[in-house]
Amino acid sequence: MTAHPAFLETLTRRLGALPLSEAEDAPPLPLSGVATDELGRWLIGQTPRQRTWIEANGFTAEAGQLLALPDGEGRLAGRLFGLGEGDDPWLLAALPGRLGGGLHALDPDTERRLGARFGSTGAGATWSAIAWALGSYRPAAAEGTGGGGAAPRLVWPAAADRGRVCRVLRAATLVRDLVNLPAEELGPAELTAVARAVLEPLGVGVHETVGDDLLAAGYPAIHAVGRASSRPPRLLDLAWGDPRHPHLTLVGKGVCFDTGGLNLKPAAGMRWMKKDMGGAAHALGLALMIVEAGLPVRLRVLIPAVDNAVAGNALRPGDVVPTRAGKTVEIGNTDAEGRVILADALAEAAADDPHLLIDLATLTGAARVALGPEVVPFYTPDDDLAEALAGHARATHDPLWRMPLWPGYRKLLDSRSADLTNAPDSPFAGSLTAALFLAEFVGPKTPWLHLDLFAWSPCARPGYPEGGADQGLRALADLIQSRYG
Known part of the structure; x- marks a missing residue:
């Protein structure tokens, strides 16, 4: 028996795929991560309308919470996700399966917060990209069974070690x-x-x-x-x-x-x-x-x-x-x-x-x-x-x-x-x-x-x-x- 050609072709293609990309002409949807002990301070910097929306939806920044943020006209402007106590390194890995397609980006404050938790900006950016990438993995047999639409992608965090990721x-x-x-x-x-x-x-x-x-x-x-x-x-x-x-x-x-x-x-x-x-x-x-x-x-x-x-x-x-x-x-x-x-x-x-x-x-x-x-x-x-x-x-x-x-x-x-x-x-x-x-x-x-x-x-x-x-x-x-x- 020789190697299954379809499998080798699929494997080669999948090894070349990457759920991270450069920024494009269309702006990415921002992702803002907030820990429970930071939420009060973070809310002070938001507009009254945003604070009302966040509080009305019961967002407390518990680990895994995800909240869509509308703009002034009711369109999706970004998402807020809870970091909990900030000690779970796999939180970003859960996001690709919960988001729709399109391009997303960690906002600069979130990158800084994650960098502080992982010891350096580079370490935080690299791990964020790894967690997102591993969270985006789907078995080859599951390709094409997700109900349509492209998988979400993340803009490369600026300080990430791309080769390592x-x-x-x-x-x-x-x-x-x-x-x-x-x-x-x-x-x-x-x-x-x-x-x-x-x-x-x-x-x-x-x-x-x-x-x-x-x-x-x-x-x-x-x-x-x-x-x-x-x-x-x-x-x-x-x-x-x-x-x-x-x-x-x-x-x-x-x-x-x-x-x-x-x-x-x-x-x-x-x-x-x-x-x-x-x-x-x-x-x-x-x-x-x-x-x-x-x-x-x-x-x-x-x-x-x-x-x-x-x-x-x-x-x-x-x-x-x-x-x-x-x-x-x-x-x-x-x-x-x-x-x-x-x-x-x-x-x-x-x-x-x-x-x-x-x-x-x-x-x-x-x-x-x-x-x-x-x-x-x-x-x-x-x-x-x-x-x-x-x-x-x-x-x-x-x-x-x-x-x-x-x-x-x-x-x-x-x-x-x-x-x-x-x-x-x-x-x-x-x-x-x-x-x-x-x-x-x-x-x-x-x-x-x-x-x-x-x-x-x-x-x-x-x-x-x-x-x-x-x-x-x-x-x-x-x-x-x-x-x-």
Whole structure:
């Protein structure tokens, strides 16, 4: 199967779209944001007619309130929106879905107020544009179903870092669109086609090892998991940048559909398993941000891409699988396949001695039990690296939470027939033991981050419609920028 041409055409078009623009000849409708503690002072500066209208409509500047402001002839002159206590960074993300089409602009006082809340005029302008852009995202399948009319656009806030805003939106769109795509349209071969279509024009080299060639090349674990599918497994290997620069390697889990294998998932568990390639989507999205920023790194991206399917030659519980690292893995459960394919990719990544290694994977349900769908656990043995990432997560409103690589749980991975098992018998600490499994293939000297993603919004919230969700991209991009930019 080759990549769906309509999807690639749609993706390319959507990556080029931007819900922000320059000012036009027709003046934009002003947007005025006011916090609850500022409303009284703000009203003093308005005309008596405006004050009467605002008070008559019960506007109290609570978070999310939106009020149309008429001019003297009853026509729409602008809108007033409530900032509440002024501590919710996502308020602007809620506006595009509540406004009609046309061009809008934050008034200068609102830009100043937002700048004060975010620490600087530039930071406030940049985040305002990011929040608006992410709030304007609609799944590709929803295009043309909104009842007509163009989507609203925002005039660029004057101090916004336009390059950063564009990188965030393009990466988020890529991740969300890929995760939302049905598995029938996005298999291992299509992932390669997307990488070529999006990244090759930017100078990224794309190489793939496919099917039985994985065995000859020394990737037996990837082959073992993916061999039962009619869509052959593969390893994508992307490279960009000057080899003399610090080596940065990303590894993304690319299980394009996960049935659970012979340990078959129940219907409810299998329903959304088209998203199990969310780690691969994130690796491609982060790579796009790095390349477009022109950071001085030697970037490598490794994506083991498979279907976890059911067939006569499927991986069986109790099988012992060799890996690229030379360690053997007993298959306690075929539904713990993501860590098995990552074992080969991480071993290859660590052998390259990168300055920083980041893996991204929709790895465990236990992570959701611990932290829910919005907060992503991350693991690293490096305290300084953890502190830096946590700081960037707070600054970018990208919720991440460090979890411990607790050495006492390593014994849960012991196996009688192999070096380790992929599925401990214990029901406890599932996300931690999965991270400890991955650590076995990284080695103690490699600076390493592991993110256990969900890549999905089960219900809509400002900036994140229901469906595929980017997680950790902004925080990771800022971390990488601070280290190498």
